[in-house]
Amino acid sequence: MSNPVIADNKPAKVTLEKGKKYVFCACGRSANQPFCDGSHSGTGITPKPFVAEEDGHAFLCQCKHTGDAPYCDGTHAQFDKDQVGTEGPG
Structure with missing residues (x-):
């Protein structure tokens, strides 16, 4: 299993619809960040399906190291811009 790639060192602000299923x-590796496009194939990393609990904006993790996936918990602050696009620490 490989480590996740740091897609960005800031969260993505998205609009979610209550009751709708999303796949984080x-x-x-997805080109459709922060949502899955199937690029995980062969990595041993599994996307995280979730259902939005309310309508509105949410901040979803793009560093892929949050402890509250799919939501941002501020972990991205430990990554520099030069680490974006690289595999993060195990």
């Missing part, structure tokens, strides 16, 4: 990219 956990590998960092």
Whole structure:
């Protein structure tokens, strides 16, 4: 299993619809960040399906190291811009 790629060192602000199912990219390789596009194939990393609990904006993790996936918990602050696009620490 590989480590996730740091897609960005800031969260993505998205608009979610209550009751709608989304699939969060956990590998960092998706071209459709922060959502899965199937790029995880062969990585051993599994995307995280979730259902929005309310309508409105949410901040979803793009560093892929949050402890509250798919939501940002501020972990991205430990990554520099030069680490974006690389595999993060194990």
